[in-house]
Amino acid sequence: MTDSSNNSQGDGARAGIDVSSPIRVLVAKLGLDGHDRGAKVVARILRDAGMEVVYTGLYKSPNDVVSAAIQEDVDVIGVSLLSGSHLPLFQELGRCLREKKAEHIFVVAGGVIPEHDYAALSDSGVDAIVPQEARSDLIVTTIRKLIAERGRI
Amino acid sequence: MTLFSAQAIDDIREKQVEWEENELAAALQSRPEEKPVYETECGIALKRIYTAADIAGIPASDLGFPGAYPFTRGAYPTMYRGRPWTIRQVAGFGNPEATNQRYKYMIQTGQTGLSTDFDLPTLLGLDSDDPMAFGEVGRVGVAIDTVDDIDRLFDGIDLEKISVSLTINPSAWVIYAMFVAAAEKRGYDLHKLTGTLQADPLKEYVAQKEWIYPVRPAVRLLRDLIMHSAKTTPKLNPISLSGYHLSDVGGNALQEIAFIMAFTIAYCEEVIDAGMDIDDFAPRLSFFFISHQDFFEQICKFRAARRVYAKIMSEQFHARKPESMRLRVHVQTAAMSLTKVEHHNNLMRTAIQALGAVLGGCQSMHTNGLDEAFAIPTEEAMKLAIRTQQIIRDEINVTSVIDPLGGSYFVERLTRDMENEIWKVLDEVKERGGAIKLVEEGWFQQKLADSAYATFKKIDSGEKISVGVNRHVDDTSGSAEVHIHPYDDQCTQLQIERLNAVRANRDNGRVQQLLGELAEQARSDDINLLPKTIELVKARATLGEICSALRDVWGSYAEPMIV
Numbered sequence: 001m002t003d004s005s006n007n008s009q010g011d012g013a014r015a016g017i018d019v020s021s022p023i024r025v026l027v028a029k030l031g032l033d034g035h036d037r038g039a040k041v042v043a044r045i046l047r048d049a050g051m052e053v054v055y056t057g058l059y060k061s062p063n064d065v066v067s068a069a070i071q072e073d074v075d076v077i078g079v080s081l082l083s084g085s086h087l088p089l090f091q092e093l094g095r096c097l098r099e100k101k102a103e104h105i106f107v108v109a110g111g112v113i114p115e116h117d118y119a120a121l122s123d124s125g126v127d128a129i130v131p132q133e134a135r136s137d138l139i140v141t142t143i144r145k146l147i148a149e150r151g152r153i
Numbered sequence: 154m155t156l157f158s159a160q161a162i163d164d165i166r167e168k169q170v171e172w173e174e175n176e177l178a179a180a181l182q183s184r185p186e187e188k189p190v191y192e193t194e195c196g197i198a199l200k201r202i203y204t205a206a207d208i209a210g211i212p213a214s215d216l217g218f219p220g221a222y223p224f225t226r227g228a229y230p231t232m233y234r235g236r237p238w239t240i241r242q243v244a245g246f247g248n249p250e251a252t253n254q255r256y257k258y259m260i261q262t263g264q265t266g267l268s269t270d271f272d273l274p275t276l277l278g279l280d281s282d283d284p285m286a287f288g289e290v291g292r293v294g295v296a297i298d299t300v301d302d303i304d305r306l307f308d309g310i311d312l313e314k315i316s317v318s319l320t321i322n323p324s325a326w327v328i329y330a331m332f333v334a335a336a337e338k339r340g341y342d343l344h345k346l347t348g349t350l351q352a353d354p355l356k357e358y359v360a361q362k363e364w365i366y367p368v369r370p371a372v373r374l375l376r377d378l379i380m381h382s383a384k385t386t387p388k389l390n391p392i393s394l395s396g397y398h399l400s401d402v403g404g405n406a407l408q409e410i411a412f413i414m415a416f417t418i419a420y421c422e423e424v425i426d427a428g429m430d431i432d433d434f435a436p437r438l439s440f441f442f443i444s445h446q447d448f449f450e451q452i453c454k455f456r457a458a459r460r461v462y463a464k465i466m467s468e469q470f471h472a473r474k475p476e477s478m479r480l481r482v483h484v485q486t487a488a489m490s491l492t493k494v495e496h497h498n499n500l501m502r503t504a505i506q507a508l509g510a511v512l513g514g515c516q517s518m519h520t521n522g523l524d525e526a527f528a529i530p531t532e533e534a535m536k537l538a539i540r541t542q543q544i545i546r547d548e549i550n551v552t553s554v555i556d557p558l559g560g561s562y563f564v565e566r567l568t569r570d571m572e573n574e575i576w577k578v579l580d581e582v583k584e585r586g587g588a589i590k591l592v593e594e595g596w597f598q599q600k601l602a603d604s605a606y607a608t609f610k611k612i613d614s615g616e617k618i619s620v621g622v623n624r625h626v627d628d629t630s631g632s633a634e635v636h637i638h639p640y641d642d643q644c645t646q647l648q649i650e651r652l653n654a655v656r657a658n659r660d661n662g663r664v665q666q667l668l669g670e671l672a673e674q675a676r677s678d679d680i681n682l683l684p685k686t687i688e689l690v691k692a693r694a695t696l697g698e699i700c701s702a703l704r705d706v707w708g709s710y711a712e713p714m715i716v
Contacts, residue, residue, distance in 0.1 A: 032273035032289050034362030037402045040602050041609045055716050058279075060364055061285065083273060084528060084640065088288030114527050114637055131632075132493050132526060133622045137615050141409045 023147055024074040028056040028065045033083035038111060042078060042139060062093040069105050076143050081111040087120055088139040094125030104153040106146045110134070120150065124130055154211045162209045162450035169204060186652050194447035195405035203562035211569055215460065219514075219555045221475070225456050225568065226556040227514045233552035239517035241318060241483065242535055245270030245294035247641045248648065249273040249305035252295040256310060258532060262539050266517060267348075268318040269306065270294035270529075271328070276363045278324040278700025281468035281648035285334075287528045293529065294320070298648055298697070299655050300690045303331040305336070313341050317348035317391070318483070318517075325352035326378045327699050330686040333386065345612040349390040349439050351482070355416040355588060358710070359597040360398035365681055365700055368593050373678065377425045383434045392420070396458075397485055400443040405606025406454045407571060409442065411578035412588075412597055414461055419588040421470055427679075431470045435477035441706035444510040444518075445487040446502070450571075453564055455482065455513030456556075457571040461579075483517040484510040491526045493632040495621035499523040504541050510544055512558055518542060527614040529635040587638050597711035602715055652695060659693040667692055668702040675706045 028044045028050045029036060036058060042065060043053045056065060069109050081089065090109065097103050110130040118129055128142050161297055192201040219227030229235065239532035242264055244255045256267055280298050281290045290296050297303060307317070321328045326676040329350055342707070344351055356369035357363050375392065382391035392419055396409035404412065416439065424434055442455065442458065444451050462480040486506040491499045500523050507520050520538040521529025530538070546552060558564045585591055592598075611617035618624045667689045672680040674680040 019161075031287070032277055032279075032285065036271075036362055037605050040716050041606050044606050045609075052715075055714065056713050059285070061287075070684065085288040085294045092287070112526065114526070115632070115634060116637075129589060133619070135623070136609075137613075 006076050006116055013102045021061050023051045023076065023143060023152075024054070024072065025076045025078055026054050026056065026065070026069045026072055026074040028068070028077055028079045029060060030062060030065060030079050030081055031083060031085050032059060034058055035079055035080070035082040035111075038082070039078075040081040042080065042110065045136045045139055046078075046143070049080065049136075051143070062089060062096045065093060066096040066100055066102060069099060070102050074105060075147055076106040076108055076144070078108045078110065079107065080142060081113070084112070086111070087117060087124075089124055090121050090124045106143075108140075108142060108146070120126070155209055155215075156207055156211065156213055157205045158211075162206050165204050165206050169206070188315070193406070194445070194451040195407045195450065195571075195574075197450070197567065197574070200597050207560060207562050207566040208569070211565060214567070215569075216559065220479075221551050222467065222478055222624075224459040224479055226559050228457075228459065228481050231434050232514065232555040233511075233546075234555070237552060238264040238511065238515050238542075239316070239483075239544050240539055240546075241263050241266035241268045242519050242534070242539060243268035243270050243318070243320060243485075245272070245289040245320075246529055246638070246665070247295065249295055249297065249302045250308075250639065251291070251644075253310070255532070258296050258317070258381055259535060259539070260310075262536055263543060264539055266318065267310070268320065268519065270320050272296045273363075275328075275696060276322060278327070278365045278696060278704075280652055280695050280697030281645060282652055283697055286645075290648055292640065295646065296648045297328065297331070298652050298695050299693055300331040301405055301572045301651070301655070301693075302332050303328070303335045307335070312336055312339070312348075313345045316507055318351075319348065320351045322351055322354065322357050322361065322363050323371060324700055326374050326683060326694060327685055327690065327696050329378060329382070329391070330683065330690045331696075334687055334690050340697060342376070342526045343386050344388065346386050347388045349393050350378070351393045351395060351441070353392055353395045353416065354397050355419065355592050356398050356413065358592045359412070359601060360402040360404070361395075362402075362712075364710040364712075365443060365704060366707040368589060370675075370703070372420070372423055372589060373418060373712075374682065376427055377681045377683050379420070379424050379434050379437075380427060380429055381681055383429070383437065385683075390437050393439045393441040393483065394420075395441040397441050399441045399601065400445060400487070402446050403608060404452050404601045405604055406445065406447070407574045407578065408600060408604060410454060410458045410461065410571070411575045411582075413440070413442075414458075414465060414575065415579055415582040415588040415591075417462070418465065418469070422587075425470070431466070431472045431516045432474045432477050433467055435470070435472055436474060436479075440480055440482040442484055443487050444484050444506040444513070444515075446490050446506070448505065448509050448511050449564065449567060450511045451506070452513040452558060453567040453571050455515065456509070456559075456568045457485075457575060458482070459514070460568070461572055461575050478638075481516045482514075483519070484513075484515040485519040486510070487520045488521050488525050491521060491523075492619060492622055493526045495630055496523055496526060496632065496635060497605075498621055499526070500537060500541070503538065504545070508545055508551070511551055512555060524635050524637060525633055531636060531638050533636075570686050595715045598713065598715045655693050655695065662690070664692050664694045664698070668694065671699065672702045675703050688703060 043055050047053045106127045108128045111128045154319050220230030273289045275297045279286050344386050379391045394413050396413040400409045459480045463478040466478040486503045522534030522540050524534045672686045
């Protein structure tokens, strides 16, 4: 794997955007799931890695999350879900992103998500899924890689 | 009176110095120890060996005898000889009928108590047709909208014979009302109903994060529930003070016990302020702790918790009945310790944690399913979990002697160290203005988030080992496809149809009138809301309608943004 931070610079320059600004991430909780340990840990990890992080707090509908993502002008929405309702909620999140013409915002999923749901989540517009046992490195590189490969919009 | 004579202790100290200078020094010379520092998970320093000198200062009265103050050695005089712990596996999913079927399967497998998980809309006081319930109905627990659903949930189960634990929190007072109404309808003697509601609001705001109203009205609802239950259903525990969730959200063993004791103190003060005598409700306070990975720390945690609780009830609240000072605990093994990678390893993790809970003296236990890191457990996983408890209970002879580790120099020292640390936290909470104020300020939340982050970094660095994840990983270490519990897509529709039918067939004018009366009562702090709520559920008001009526009075909780 190439060094993603270098890639990011190159792609950013090509897309003609300000590459010096840090990656912006909205860490979100969807639906009624109250498990926020993981979301808060991830928020700190991304912050430690130099990203700008906004946390939604609990009990957000897909529509709330998309509105917040647009308002905060983030590159990535990172959703942590442990309630088993990931399929309907990510489907609705994808629909809201399309409806608000915000499909350029990457969606990364984490939490308790069985492998056999990965394909369906991908169809709903989830760009990457971070497995449960992921360590800091994987969480950070997953986001950097998404942005490096496409550039920022 | 201490446990040893001063002369014996002097002798041991002298001998230990000799041993350190000779045998130990030589061993360290030829092979250094693997780590520079040894400590428990919560950071208490561990010596390489403990002797009588380490417990010379502990008075014999702090150990006492099982079933007697300060209960260090156990809650009851005969412990498992008289009554084994209750095998109480929690279950709940889909419509009430689906969970009812699982209950019957588990009773047949040898489970001795029931425990209900509710879905998120039910926990948060929303009906199944509420827009926020989208995608969540019957998912992580059973969906309950009306008293009829409670009736369906326990169909064919004799509630006078089996105890029922209800894992319900912000909407607990409504579920209690439904439980009582359903039991009355079946003609049960309410004085014979046994079981437990979780109903621990402060731990919700800091850990499990299910809430409806601001903190103070939520505590008032608990106060009303405790006071009503003490008279109406005297054998039911109206609260399970849940350290489990404090651990689940990142807290260590000391935080688990210290914070939950701080909450216990706050609740007792509320009920006493409302005019009830401590001995009239304290015997029905119950507890729920985790059994986590650090084996001896966990065993000592249970022992220290019993002693601290007994002292709080006796010294601070001047309880007179021994039952008011006896900490009874349901234990669940640590879901956080389970991994998707090589998930069969979870069986071993759970078995060891369960053994720790038994050596620590639990009264009831849930062992996690090996597939818990994937989804809610399958029937097969639940059967293995029940078998794990049965093997510990029936095959390995750990139940014949009470508190078999009592008297171990190490166990007694660590129990004392943990107790001392718990008192320090309790003093700090008191100095800072008490638990309710600190929950509102986010003080506990910040401590727990910091602890969760520290634990995550320890796994990152490899300092905390997770076998198959960051240690002993080989080419075949991976997560398998497991058969997981299926979700019933029809579940939501059925709940919605039933709600529509209820609303079409009841006296809506009466429901509206009662809802208005409930809201009016809520405006005053000194009326118990339970009688009106029981009237409401009997009139077929829905859970969502009742919770919403009070939201109009009290507003919703706004979470402090702590990351």
